Amino acid sequence: MVELNYYLGLSSILFAIGVIGVLVRRNAIIIFMSIELMFNSINLSLISFSSFLGDVTGQILVFFIIAVAAAEAAIGLAIIIALFRNKGTVNIDEINILKW
Amino acid sequence: MDNFITSLLGENILTFVLVTVPVIAFVAVFALYAVLGERKISAWMQNRVGPNRVGKGGVLQTIIDGLKLIQKEFVSPIRADKYIFNLAPIIVFTAAFMGFAVIPFSSIFIGADLNLGLFYFFAITSLGVIGLMIAGWSSNNKYSLYGAVRSVSQIVSYEIPTALAAIPVVMLAGSLSMQTIIHEQAGGILNWYIFGGPGAISKLILFPFMLTSAVILFISTLAETNRTPFDIVEADSEIVAGVHIEYSGMKFAMFFFAEYAQMFAVAAIVSTLFLGGWQSPFGDLIPFLNNPWIQFGWAISKGLLLVFVQIWLRWTLPRLRVDQLMTVCWKFLIPITLIDLFIIGLYAVL
Amino acid sequence: MPELTTILFYIFAFITVGFAIIVVSTKNVMYSAVSLFMSLFGIAALFLLLRADFLALTQVMVYIGGILVLLIFGIMLTTKITDAEIKTNNLSYIPAAFFTTGIFVILIFVLYTTKWNQKTPIQNEETISQIGKALLSSYVLPFEIASIVLLVALVGAIMFSRKK
Numbered sequence: 296m297v298e299l300n301y302y303l304g305l306s307s308i309l310f311a312i313g314v315i316g317v318l319v320r321r322n323a324i325i326i327f328m329s330i331e332l333m334f335n336s337i338n339l340s341l342i343s344f345s346s347f348l349g350d351v352t353g354q355i356l357v358f359f360i361i362a363v364a365a366a367e368a369a370i371g372l373a374i375i376i377a378l379f380r381n382k383g384t385v386n387i388d389e390i391n392i393l394k395w
Numbered sequence: 396m397d398n399f400i401t402s403l404l405g406e407n408i409l410t411f412v413l414v415t416v417p418v419i420a421f422v423a424v425f426a427l428y429a430v431l432g433e434r435k436i437s438a439w440m441q442n443r444v445g446p447n448r449v450g451k452g453g454v455l456q457t458i459i460d461g462l463k464l465i466q467k468e469f470v471s472p473i474r475a476d477k478y479i480f481n482l483a484p485i486i487v488f489t490a491a492f493m494g495f496a497v498i499p500f501s502s503i504f505i506g507a508d509l510n511l512g513l514f515y516f517f518a519i520t521s522l523g524v525i526g527l528m529i530a531g532w533s534s535n536n537k538y539s540l541y542g543a544v545r546s547v548s549q550i551v552s553y554e555i556p557t558a559l560a561a562i563p564v565v566m567l568a569g570s571l572s573m574q575t576i577i578h579e580q581a582g583g584i585l586n587w588y589i590f591g592g593p594g595a596i597s598k599l600i601l602f603p604f605m606l607t608s609a610v611i612l613f614i615s616t617l618a619e620t621n622r623t624p625f626d627i628v629e630a631d632s633e634i635v636a637g638v639h640i641e642y643s644g645m646k647f648a649m650f651f652f653a654e655y656a657q658m659f660a661v662a663a664i665v666s667t668l669f670l671g672g673w674q675s676p677f678g679d680l681i682p683f684l685n686n687p688w689i690q691f692g693w694a695i696s697k698g699l700l701l702v703f704v705q706i707w708l709r710w711t712l713p714r715l716r717v718d719q720l721m722t723v724c725w726k727f728l729i730p731i732t733l734i735d736l737f738i739i740g741l742y743a744v745l
Numbered sequence: 746m747p748e749l750t751t752i753l754f755y756i757f758a759f760i761t762v763g764f765a766i767i768v769v770s771t772k773n774v775m776y777s778a779v780s781l782f783m784s785l786f787g788i789a790a791l792f793l794l795l796r797a798d799f800l801a802l803t804q805v806m807v808y809i810g811g812i813l814v815l816l817i818f819g820i821m822l823t824t825k826i827t828d829a830e831i832k833t834n835n836l837s838y839i840p841a842a843f844f845t846t847g848i849f850v851i852l853i854f855v856l857y858t859t860k861w862n863q864k865t866p867i868q869n870e871e872t873i874s875q876i877g878k879a880l881l882s883s884y885v886l887p888f889e890i891a892s893i894v895l896l897v898a899l900v901g902a903i904m905f906s907r908k909k
Contacts, residue, residue: 296896297750297751297754297794299863300856300857300861301754302791302795302884303856304853304856305761305791306847307849307852307853307856308762309762309765310848310849310852311797311845311848311849311852312765312766312768312769313753313765313769314841314844314845314848315769315841315845316768316769318840318841318844318845319769319805319838319841320769322774324774324777324816324819324820324823325768325774325777325799327768327816328768328769328777328781328814328816329769329779330806331781331785331812332768332769332781332784335764335784335785335788335808338788338800339788339791339792339805340901341793342795342797342800343795343796344861345793345795346796346862347861347863347864348862348864349783349864350874351872351876351879352840354799354800354876354877355880355884356796356874356881357800358800358803358880359887359891359907361803361804361807362807362891362894362895363802363891363894364807364808365807365811365812365895365898366895366897366898367893367898368811368812368815368816369898369899369901369902370898370901370902372815372816372818372819372902372904373901373902373903373905373906374905375819376819376820376821376822376823376905376906377906378904379822379823381820383766385823408749476773476775479775479776479779482779509798510798510871510873511798511799511873513804514799514802514806515802517806518802518803518805518806518810519805520811521805521806521810521811522810523808524807524810524814525782525810525814525817526811528814528817528818529775529778530815530819532775532817532820532821540821543821544818544821547814547817547818551810551811551814554810607772635750669828698808744836
């Protein structure tokens with residue numbers, strides 16, 4: 296029997312991997328993918344709570360998270376492509392115009 | 396389980412594997428003979444003879460072609476990305492075959508009668524586009540890349556009218572399960588959803604709207620399988636062969652098989668949703684024709700009829716331009732399906 | 746002999762975590778995207794093990810059929826095909842390691858010290874009708890707002906990516 300803790304442990308491992316990706320990588324698109332990984336780890340923990348409680352509320356929350364993630368992906372990639380068009384790069388170390 | 400294999404042998408892992416065997420065998424045989432059929436039909440439409448050397452009237456032609464493709468060397472371009480280049484045909488092939496899990500062949504045979512069968516089909520078929528994209532990117536060829544970019548814009552756009560045209564049936568049947576949708580259409584040809592479904596009043600009111608939904612579903616699934624007139628993804632005269640340029644031998648055969656498997660899959664979905672799937676058109680008039688084993692014949696012949704229409708269209712219509720393709724999708728199909736959806740939804744609520 | 750669901754859990758957990766590690770560690774952006782594909786698939790399979798069939802398919806449809814396609818599209822538009830490319834990670838290995846370990850330790854600590862409220866065993870019932878009823882009764886306002894958010898995102902993305 297796989298217990299709730301196993302799923303939550305898996306979810307925290309995934310979250311940590313996502314955090315590493317955001318902190319270490321310099322390519323905007325890979326940072327974006329790491330954020331998606333963190334979203335997914337949260338979805339996984341919400342669904343395991345929902346499933347082990349026998350209540351669908353957690354699943355509804357995940358449904359909204361997925362909807363917002365889709366919106367976020369569209370906007371985020373549009374921003375990345377606009378940046379690429381203006382600066383010719385997606386390396387976030389070179390996109391430092393707001394930094395003094 | 397409404398599956399004769401599992402009811403004979405009980406539910407365990409072995410029987411679940413056994414269920415897939417007839418489906419895969421059917422798809423393989425179908426793909427082989429659909430290629431031959433397409434060549435013969437095109438020859439017939441263009442007043443030619445078509446393949447006629449191997450076997451009687453060319454019946455063994457595609458088997459010989461397949462043997463030739465298997466024997467070919469595995470070539471990949473020197474600047475291509477080897478791993479992704481080899482992964483892409485596998486993804487396309489798997490995605491095309493996974494859809495068959497929910498296609499009902501008879502009241503006693505379906506791979507898996509999921510509660511969410513139709514949704515599963517749409518979700519799985521959307522995987523194929525990833526395979527096409529990474530195939531185009533990894534070939535390291537500009538025409539492949541153009542083909543990949545075109546495939547995304549086309550398939551992602553046409554997913555919308557496909558789903559919107561299928562929703563009216565789901566609303567009327569009240570279920571996403573393929574078998575339930577077919578059971579709702581029992582009782583002869585006039586109860587099929589293309590004629591408005593069971594019920595005299597619903598036939599009168601809904602017939603025109605269901606008919607447009609059915610036609611739009613057929614058109615947009617045609618676009619999702621990249622068949623002419625929507626084959627800008629592989630348009631031979633503009634971008635050589637799109638994502639297939641660098642593929643040869645067995646890898647090319649996998650793309651080819653996937654295309655024909657998908658043709659039958661979408662034909663079966665259209666026939667399940669609007670043409671009653673395995674239901675006999677005579678209903679209860681001839682009870683013998685409702686025998687579960689004869690239902691296989693109905694399901695397959697309806698599918699083959701729609702596949703014939705697909706082939707017919709391919710050899711009749713010219714290819715659309717990219718801008719015309721987008722115009723058709725966003726300015727015509729989506730508004731029409733939305734109106735249909737609204738009216739049928741209103742009827743379903745009242 | 747362990748239960749089948751246990752074996753499946755370990756297989757899918759291994760796939761998910763293994764490919765997630767490849768996503769953040771490989772130098773080639775396209776390999777990251779393909780590994781993300783596998784990782785998302787693993788998560789969809791875990792959703793199925795948790796009997797959330799509707800969300801597993803939504804995951805496949807939205808994340809893999811939508812977001813990942815957009816991502817690959819973004820990669821195609823922002824990197825040259827033949828590039829050896831990408832100067833990676835010129836900084837922050839050590840702070841990143843500290844920070845991540847910190848977060849991970851806190852998460853695991855919370856996880857093992859909390860007494861989670863749970864009912865066993867998991868019921869095997871249809872989720873889609875429950876989700877549908879809840880979405881159109883208790884959660885109808887968030888549902889409508891989500892659709893407006895999507896519409897705004899659509900318009901916004903078109904505005905951003907249009908040439909001036």
